[in-house]
Amino acid sequence: MKIVIIGIGLIGGSMARDMRTALPGAAILGMDRNADHLREAESIGLIDREARPEDLAGADLVVVSIPVNHITEQLPGILDAVGDDTLVIDAGSTKGPICQSVSGHPKRRNFLACHPIAGTEFTGPGAAVSGLFQDKVNIICEVEQTAFKIQERALELFHKLGMRIRYMNPEAHDRHIAYVSHLSHISSFMLGKTVIEKEQNERDIFDMAGSGFESTVRLAKSSPAMWTPIFEQNKENVLETLDEYIANLRDFRDKLQAGAYEDLYQQMDHTNRIRDILKGIPSNKNNS
């Protein structure tokens, strides 16, 4: 079995780690624009060697785990190059533009659009960990566009990685993920920005920061190279979530100014329902 991982970072590298166990004997090859990442991935055993372009034609599985702007640019060419029986999966956080980029492609049936809801705020092959996908949800979009035999092999792989499958259309995926992922990243980045700006005038402010602050700004460590194109590709949905978030913050601010404390109490009390909701989310042991 020959596997080519395009983008051997946190996601591609973690998948490689699990596939070493789940698919013993498979040859795992890697491609990456970053030569240092490629060398590191080989030296720590994530991949057996660098993949050459001609490896795509004979690959059983190609994993495309690169920033979403690179997926939409490169996916048509990747499909051009793969064999008739190659399964191609992606791991992008936007699904509409990615599905659109290969709509009508002669090898569209070789591609399965995926979004594994797994990750950490770290990047690169050194951030790759085993078991990252265990019990995590993998959202599959436009499953009906993928050849049945190819689907079957993908599901077998996801089963071996321990993933829970959900099917969704790309529009619903992009709308929902804006709320539960993209907005969290912006709220965290802007919180970090606000406090760093303040710190420029007030020394030692971070000496007062506790674990609550740490948790809330954790996502502000995330890679701008990964996230800028996600916000661009999911712009309309992200703008909607931002407008609602800002409106809620403004309302809280105005009620605080007006001294409407009972109202603030009720808002927070109602939001405590998040306790029960979060119980349903598998935690990520690999979080910092």
Place this chain on the structure above:
Amino acid sequence: MKIVIIGIGLIGGSMARDMRTALPGAAILGMDRNADHLREAESIGLIDREARPEDLAGADLVVVSIPVNHITEQLPGILDAVGDDTLVIDAGSTKGPICQSVSGHPKRRNFLACHPIAGTEFTGPGAAVSGLFQDKVNIICEVEQTAFKIQERALELFHKLGMRIRYMNPEAHDRHIAYVSHLSHISSFMLGKTVIEKEQNERDIFDMAGSGFESTVRLAKSSPAMWTPIFEQNKENVLETLDEYIANLRDFRDKLQAGAYEDLYQQMDHTNRIRDILKGIPSNKNNS
């Protein structure tokens, strides 16, 4: 040695746990408006028995770990009741109003205003854990208002609990803590509110939430009874942080709408500096 803990919840209970080890043989008594909490604290051994009002006069140490509105209401009466040699400390997240509430009190010199930067999003005696204060910062305000001998005993206690001491005036404390603690809680509560509101129309949205969302909304599990009075007492500073946070979010939103992606990239890249800043914050092993 006789210790009275007023408010035997997460903070008071965790202090009681550490004092069992640090001060063997000390009698630890508790007061709490919540009779269930009092019974629970006794049954799990946090306290030896309920404190009676007359216990205050003979106490060596009184810990006031109740919501900040109750501190400002009750602290003058507590000082009235304690002995001439009793050390009284609080753990409130606002320091200006608390110091103000006992300014000029005949026993002001028995009180040391403290804010241990430690906690979790849980509440009540069942949430109390050992070692919560180890390596955490304890901010002391208006130290010069406290009798020297009383200060000395407080510092000895904090040393035994493993805390790092910082001195600050109440105004600076309240201004800085608004940024690194109070704002985080509001950003998290409003993120939870925004997503819960969306979920009312869109089922299964939380099935798509990963560990990033979990981390960012963790503080939205916090107690409204504790946080509403904090926001009220620190209203002016909190309003300032909210205005700056909302302005940053609006700017991000407008730049996204305008397609100024390079600018968004730069903002996020600059905010990645939070990685180095967070390395200086001791993690809390007791976080969920």
